[in-house]
Amino acid sequence: MFFPFFDALVAFVTFPSVAPPTASFPSYRSRPYAQYVAGHEAVSSSNGPPTVDLGYEKYQGWRNSSQNLDVFYGIRYAKAPVGDLRWQAPRAPEIDRTGTIDASTYPAKCPQNDVALGYYRPTDNSASSEDCLFVRPTASPRLSGPEAKLMDVKLNVWSPSNATRLLPVYVFIHGGCYGAGSGQQDQTPLLYTNKNAFVAVTIQYRLGAFGFLAGDDVHRRGTVNAGLLDQQMSLQWIQQHIHLFNGDATQVTVAGQSAGAGSVMLLNMAYGGSIGTELFANSLAASPYLPKQYAYNDRISSQLFHTFASAAGCHTTYWSRYLGSPGTFDCLVAADIDLLMTASTVVSQLGGYGSCAFVPVTDGIFLQDTPSKHFGRRKVNSRNLLVGTNANEGASYTKPNISTVDNLVDYLAETFPLFSDSDIAKVLDNYPTGNATTDDEALLFATTGDSAPYALSQSSVATGQQQRAELIVSEYQFVCPSYWMVEAFSSNHAGGQGWKYQFSVPPALHGGDTGGYFYYPGAYYSIDITVALQRIWGNFVVHSNPSIDNAVANGVSRPGSNTTQDNPASHWAPYSRETPYQLNLNTTCPGRVTSSDQVLCDAPDAVNEIRMTDGYTWEAGRGKRCDFWKSMGELVPE
Numbered sequence: 001m002f003f004p005f006f007d008a009l010v011a012f013v014t015f016p017s018v019a020p021p022t023a024s025f026p027s028y029r030s031r032p033y034a035q036y037v038a039g040h041e042a043v044s045s046s047n048g049p050p051t052v053d054l055g056y057e058k059y060q061g062w063r064n065s066s067q068n069l070d071v072f073y074g075i076r077y078a079k080a081p082v083g084d085l086r087w088q089a090p091r092a093p094e095i096d097r098t099g100t101i102d103a104s105t106y107p108a109k110c111p112q113n114d115v116a117l118g119y120y121r122p123t124d125n126s127a128s129s130e131d132c133l134f135v136r137p138t139a140s141p142r143l144s145g146p147e148a149k150l151m152d153v154k155l156n157v158w159s160p161s162n163a164t165r166l167l168p169v170y171v172f173i174h175g176g177c178y179g180a181g182s183g184q185q186d187q188t189p190l191l192y193t194n195k196n197a198f199v200a201v202t203i204q205y206r207l208g209a210f211g212f213l214a215g216d217d218v219h220r221r222g223t224v225n226a227g228l229l230d231q232q233m234s235l236q237w238i239q240q241h242i243h244l245f246n247g248d249a250t251q252v253t254v255a256g257q258s259a260g261a262g263s264v265m266l267l268n269m270a271y272g273g274s275i276g277t278e279l280f281a282n283s284l285a286a287s288p289y290l291p292k293q294y295a296y297n298d299r300i301s302s303q304l305f306h307t308f309a310s311a312a313g314c315h316t317t318y319w320s321r322y323l324g325s326p327g328t329f330d331c332l333v334a335a336d337i338d339l340l341m342t343a344s345t346v347v348s349q350l351g352g353y354g355s356c357a358f359v360p361v362t363d364g365i366f367l368q369d370t371p372s373k374h375f376g377r378r379k380v381n382s383r384n385l386l387v388g389t390n391a392n393e394g395a396s397y398t399k400p401n402i403s404t405v406d407n408l409v410d411y412l413a414e415t416f417p418l419f420s421d422s423d424i425a426k427v428l429d430n431y432p433t434g435n436a437t438t439d440d441e442a443l444l445f446a447t448t449g450d451s452a453p454y455a456l457s458q459s460s461v462a463t464g465q466q467q468r469a470e471l472i473v474s475e476y477q478f479v480c481p482s483y484w485m486v487e488a489f490s491s492n493h494a495g496g497q498g499w500k501y502q503f504s505v506p507p508a509l510h511g512g513d514t515g516g517y518f519y520y521p522g523a524y525y526s527i528d529i530t531v532a533l534q535r536i537w538g539n540f541v542v543h544s545n546p547s548i549d550n551a552v553a554n555g556v557s558r559p560g561s562n563t564t565q566d567n568p569a570s571h572w573a574p575y576s577r578e579t580p581y582q583l584n585l586n587t588t589c590p591g592r593v594t595s596s597d598q599v600l601c602d603a604p605d606a607v608n609e610i611r612m613t614d615g616y617t618w619e620a621g622r623g624k625r626c627d628f629w630k631s632m633g634e635l636v637p638e
């Protein structure tokens with residue numbers, strides 16, 4: 001769902017063609033850091049904290065001796081996007097050789113945007129800063145005064161100490177609806193489980209209105225999709241600097257979760273899929289989030305711009321609202337950061353349940369089309385893909401209290417304003433459950449996926465019409481984009497392959513799988529399923545293949561486990577339209593449940609249940625439903 005206030009206008013709109021911007025647009029082939037190469041000096045420690053010289057700045061990180069890692073928080077990869085650089089493409093950092101910057105603590109997050117999801121709450125921006133473009137964030141101690149709050153673009157690096165060769169590189173892009181989040185995901189557990197076999201990087205990028213404000217004014221005077229260009233800039237930084245951290249720039253895997261995975265999807269579409277493997281070799285997407293993708297200059301994008309500008313006090317006349325005078329953009333560029341964050345909150349609160357205000361748009365250069373159209377051409381910007389989704393992605397994004405068919409029809413009409421009555425009838429036909437109302441007393445339990453009851457009306461979090469609605473949201477916004485992606489990789493121009501999985505450990509809500517990536521085994525889920533999931537990711541990063549050993553797949557922590565029994569995860573076949581293999585990652589229990597009305601597994605009792613399934617027939621024909629959503633892509637739009 002998007003913004004009812006704005007969506008109501010869409011039915012009267014014909015979508016304009018997308019013209020290229022008149023402002024300069026950065027090339028993915030540019031070398032923004034070339035002038036700094038002479039000053040490069042690889043990580044060294046000399047029995048003290050590790051240091052690195054990037055040519056433009058020197059950093060001192062910290063040594064994690066127990067895990068044998070050199071860690072750097074808050075390395076700047078772009079100039080602070082403040083002042084005249086607000087809503088401009090990122091620029092290379094300025095040279096500052098006045099001292100060594102402490103990189104042992106996290107820096108400021110990018111300004112956070114309130115989002116209208118069920119599990120998000122108003123955001124505390126007291127520790128945020130526009131100067132947030134870092135690879136593993138940490139704020140420079142030299143920044144002070146009011147401008148300090150307006151700066152910061154950085155990234156973080158975990159480098160195995162004393163590596164004897166260049167290692168593969170794993171780059172993680174955080175999620176958060178393109179409006180929240182940071183690069184503060186500790187990668188130590190993932191590295192620990194994979195025996196420090198790669199270098200890990202997390203990045204920050206501009207969020208909310210600062211990263212994704214669109215409209216004609218922004219297009220003419222600055223750049224739309226600035227947040228995506230930040231991500232591109234961080235990948236260019238990695239190509240030119242990661243060898244200093246023992247990383248191999250030819251073996252980069254770009255990964256993400258939710259909007260981070262959506263970013264991975266869009267990076268694979270960038271420039272029409274013409275990049276190839278110049279910036280990254282492989283892609284890993286967990287729950288790729290695809291909000292409605294409008295053109296930068298259509299009515300929705302323009303209304304969001306003008307509403308944001310008005311809330312910031314940057315519309316002075318009636319006509320400027322519709323003609324977009326140059327003064328509007330200049331006013332926003334000069335506006336106080338607190339005023340802009342307040343305006344962002346005002347716009348976000350106009351949205352309905354599950355909506356995000358400022359998201360990527362089709363701009364004609366970086367994003368030339370919508371995913372439903374683009375991936376049919378099978379042109380992607382990396383070689384191999386690992387993509388996964390969760391069993392109940394849509395629950396947190398779906399309006400509650402949908403108990404009857406009439407409730408559902410009203411919700412669909414609100415969510416898809418361009419759909420005719422006939423289109424809504426097609427949606428219902430593709431999600432057949434009958435006219436039963438939602439039973440609040442029904443037992444909540446997970447489906448098996450390949451036998452009744454199916455997720456059309458049953459899950460571990462909902463039943464009836466509510467579950468029907470949640471499955472619709474889950475599939476059109478998360479699951480089906482993963483199908484379009486993996487099919488594109490099954491015969492892409494780079495000669496690569498795609499692998500697909502579902503994380504089904506109940507309740508398997510959106511984001512629930514992150515407990516398996518960012519925690520030590522046993523801290524969140526059972527030891528065995530966490531090790532299996534982390535080794536799947538690690539093997540894909542290191543070997544470009546997610547298959548894991550039988551012992552790891554079957555589970556090694558329980559006495560008497562059959563570690564040699566053949567498991568499909570040990571010879572995981574890639575996905576294709578003809579052979580739609582999907583690995584289902586789940587656990588079973590000896591019998592304990594956590595409550596009387598919901599069947600869930602206590603982690604200490606969980607036993608791995610990993611099996612290969614048919615992704616096309618999964619949950620009573622998911623592949624067919626995703627074909628339907630692809631056919632409706634122009635009207636969603638996605």
